[in-house]
Amino acid sequence: MVVTLASQIKPRPVRWLWPGRIPAGALTLLAGREGIGKSLVTVSLAAQLTRGTLPGARHGKPSRVMFATSEDAWEFTMIPRLIAAGADLSMIGRVQVEDNGLITGLTLPVDAKALAAYMASHDVAMLALDPLTSVMDGRIDAHRDREVRAALEPLAQLGEEIGAAVLGLVHFGKGMGSDPMSLILGSRAFGAVPRVALAAAADPEDEASNVLSVEKSNIGRIDVPGLTYRIDGAEVATDEGPADTGLLVWTGETDRRVRDIMAAQNGEHSGGDEAARWLRDLLANGPVQANDVYAAADDAGLSKDKAKRAKKKIKAVAGKAGLEGPWYWALPEHEGDIADLAEGSAQ
Numbered sequence: 001m002v003v004t005l006a007s008q009i010k011p012r013p014v015r016w017l018w019p020g021r022i023p024a025g026a027l028t029l030l031a032g033r034e035g036i037g038k039s040l041v042t043v044s045l046a047a048q049l050t051r052g053t054l055p056g057a058r059h060g061k062p063s064r065v066m067f068a069t070s071e072d073a074w075e076f077t078m079i080p081r082l083i084a085a086g087a088d089l090s091m092i093g094r095v096q097v098e099d100n101g102l103i104t105g106l107t108l109p110v111d112a113k114a115l116a117a118y119m120a121s122h123d124v125a126m127l128a129l130d131p132l133t134s135v136m137d138g139r140i141d142a143h144r145d146r147e148v149r150a151a152l153e154p155l156a157q158l159g160e161e162i163g164a165a166v167l168g169l170v171h172f173g174k175g176m177g178s179d180p181m182s183l184i185l186g187s188r189a190f191g192a193v194p195r196v197a198l199a200a201a202a203d204p205e206d207e208a209s210n211v212l213s214v215e216k217s218n219i220g221r222i223d224v225p226g227l228t229y230r231i232d233g234a235e236v237a238t239d240e241g242p243a244d245t246g247l248l249v250w251t252g253e254t255d256r257r258v259r260d261i262m263a264a265q266n267g268e269h270s271g272g273d274e275a276a277r278w279l280r281d282l283l284a285n286g287p288v289q290a291n292d293v294y295a296a297a298d299d300a301g302l303s304k305d306k307a308k309r310a311k312k313k314i315k316a317v318a319g320k321a322g323l324e325g326p327w328y329w330a331l332p333e334h335e336g337d338i339a340d341l342a343e344g345s346a347q
Helices: 038-051 074-084 112-121 145-162 258-265 271-282 290-299 304-313 332-346
Strands: 016-018 027-032 064-069 092-094 097-099 102-104 124-130 165-171 196-202 210-217 226-236 243-254 317-320 327-330
Touching: 027 038, 027 145, 038 064, 038 074, 038 124, 038 165, 038 243, 064 074, 074 092, 074 226, 074 243, 112 124, 112 145, 124 145, 145 165, 196 258, 210 258, 271 290, 271 304, 290 304, 290 327, 317 332, 327 332
Parallel strands: 027 165, 027 196, 064 092, 064 124, 124 165
Antiparallel strands: 097 102, 196 210, 210 226, 226 243, 317 327
16 A cells, blocks of 8 residues: 655646646546537647647647547548648647558557557647547447546546647537536546536527537636637638638637536526526616616626626617717617607707
8 A cells, every 4th residue: 555645745736738628638528419519629729739829838839739530531521620720730640550550540548558659759739539439449338437437547647647638529418407517428437537528519599609618627717718609611722622611710708608508408597597687677677877787797796798698688778878878778668768868868
């Protein structure tokens, strides 16, 4: 038995490949339903890493990224996506294994040692596994905790030993619920072993927008702002003519999380419902200046972004009291009162 006193262990700060979201030297999950753009999120991050533009430990240092993929053809899908995202293709690697002259996909935990050696010698910043289950030994039952841990723990150890991020993509099942971690297909070990888990979901309040949020973090803050993104079409030139592909566009930050979206979809109590009730009460007696709404929201512990979503949820209106007057918010039934305020100020 080996016992080490806590006083003999030096504390160290976490190195973040992407601050608050993807740690360097650990396994991170990216979960969501099929078609939500998880692969495009990964491509976007990889492109930024190869250019040295991703905020975090590798900012200003163009870095290598490796992909182990089984669902997307490289010639028709991956390469056009990477080109559209502006990646330096010379810094992107497709990882495969040669076994007795036959090229096959990566298999874990069998290939973990050779994989770690290659990544360390080539200073690889991130390994993306898309999907994570595709690289697990076919004899592993994805619904048995012990067997899943046997595949995932070497991955986590690999990242820790060489200081690289390992990002595994997983799918949600068809079940319902407000806890994203409980919706991951397979064993609960998929959610237990990774240090951080991100989740992506479509925003029902904006058909063209999706939300990416931190849903688990054992080594950092859980209240990291969510990010919104949309997926655009793009066209890239090839030697055989133009190729159509997808391009992820980041559109901003939000305090909305995937678990909030799921709670609302399941009719459960959510923070969005509370904000809507709060705003309706605030506007119940007539129009309120927009700046006063924001100040009241801040006092109530609500962000400006959440106040705007509550405004949309209760279908409140905004109007200006005259050409030079301030902006007001009002319930639909009090919309005419904004015009009355404009007339009163003119008199």
